[in-house]
Amino acid sequence: MDDRNEHGSESSGSGSHTGQSQSGTRTRIGLDVGTSKVVSARGDNVSPTTDSQLNAFFDVPYSALHEQGLKANRTPFYREDDRLIVYGDASEKFAHIFNANVRRPMAKGILNPHEPQATHVLETVLGTLVPVSRNPGELLAFSVPAAAPETGHELTYHEETIKRYLKGRGYTPLAVNEGLAVVLAELAKEGFTGIGISCGGGMCNVAISYLSIPSLTMSLAHGGDFIDSSVGAVVNEPATRVKAIKEETLDLTREGGDKIDKALHIYYDRLIESLVDELGKAVQKTPKLPRNDQPMPIVLAGGTSKPNGFRDRFEKALRRRSWPFQVGDVRMASDPLTATARGALVAALAER
Ligand SMILES: Nc1ncnc2c1ncn2[C@@H]1O[C@H](COP(=O)(O)OP(=O)(O)OP(=O)(O)O)[C@@H](O)[C@H]1O
Ligand SMILES: [Mg+2]
Structure with missing residues (x-):
């Protein structure tokens, strides 16, 4: 990550920013540009206002x-x-x-290369949450995933397209890694040290952070969409219908409902196993893990982490392996759907 800044992503490289409103107060925005949802957060770190739009x-x-x-x-x-x-x-x-x-304008965390409408729709959706800035240069931090092998490790086009759009609306954009954003939103008391995991629609993103500095970021290009389409294929239903049933009824502490419920359990387990496996491989490969004797707290966020029982299943899968650090508490984010946007806001507010 040599050309990356302390937010675990490329620097925006843009000029100076004031972000001062006419009344002199600093205004900042955090934006989660997700495959499934775009979420905005504004205000202060303690009680930001959030809003969302389906992407x-x-x-x-x-x-x-x-x-x-x-x-x-x-x-x-x-x-x-x-x-x-x-x-x-x-x-x-x-x-x-x-x-x-x-x-969807995005797939697996980035602009969908197979969707001709992608850029225009994404910009239109972003525009519903991000009006033209009244304070030129206002700082806006937006989430980007960690590059995944499945998407060719290529984030530049996605990130630059969003930056150009935001600059055109009068903002100074700053890209923040999604897993790190979860740490920034939820681990302030722990000095931003721990592991942030966001399981979303297109991907799962992980960042291992020491004092807000990411030592490892990785992603798996599977998330809720993978569950919806896999279950849809085996029960012969459109993925959009499976998604609605999943969001309304799934409880991972109770096995044995109908065919859709059984299939949802199977693909949830598959997703959790793949994520823990890939994280294990990434941890083994990295020479950069900080030596820290304290147990690392782990925070789970993103819509896919919401069903009852997800936390327990994830923790069991995690503790079946050995790790070169002590696994501390595994906890849910205070609001899993807004954690990334709230963390991006923390990053935006931290900039001078
Ligand atoms: N209550 C729920 N139970 C199960 N799944 C849910 C629930 N609410 C949302 N989801 C799922 O969460 C996913 C969306 O989560 P989120 O908004 O965090 O993703 P995203 O940030 O848009 O995507 P990504 O981070 O992968 O780019 C969808 O697959 C959705 O079906
Ligand atoms: Mg997300």
Whole structure:
């Protein structure tokens, strides 16, 4: 990570920033640019205000009638040639109605190279949470994943596309590694020392941090989407429907529901095992782990960590292996869905 700064990501390289509002107070934003959701956090470290938007879209053929219907219903959309693109939270409702899947501008943590609409939709979704800055140079820290072998280790295009968009809206962008953001959000009392893990829609991201300095960042290019599509394939249901059932009903402390529930348990276990395996390999390979006699606290965040029982299953899988550090408490983030955005805000507020 030689060309990386203390936030475990490339420096924004942009010029000076004031981020002073007209009243003289510093305003900062933290943004979690996730495969499934974009989340913003603003205010202070203690009780930030958060907001979110689904990072997804659904397109329907253009007709004047459809367009009027969407307008009358105040559904966010735009027209692209002969299609109407419904984006954000509303897209999932449309997918349910048509028993189909939403499309995503991002896949496995980065802009989806196979989706021609990717950049435009992502920018439109970001725009709903990040208005043009009234304080030029306002600092905005956004999350980026650690490079994964499955996505060709390539983050530059994704990161630069977001930076350019944010600069165009008057911000000074700063990229922050997602696992580190979890540490920044949840381990202030521990001096930002510990392991932050975010299990999201497209990926799981991990950072091992000592005093806020990441000694290891890694990712697995599987997350909730992998669970939804794998279960969908074996029970012959669209992934969007499996996702809704998973979010509403899954309890990992209780085995043995219907076919979908059984399949959800199987793929959750698979995900947890793969994450612990890959983390084990990454830890073995790195020569840079700090020598620390204190047990390392571990914080779990991200939507995929939310089901009841996830923490226990993860902890069991983790403790079955031996690690070159002592595993401390394994705990859930105070709010798993906003931890990355809140941590990005901590990084933004720390900048002078
Ligand atoms: N209550 C819940 N139970 C199970 N899964 C959930 C729940 N709530 C959200 N999820 C899942 O969490 C995932 C989204 O999590 P999150 O918003 O943290 O991801 P993301 O940050 O957008 O993605 P990534 O970090 O991978 O780029 C989705 O797969 C969603 O289905
Ligand atoms: Mg995430």
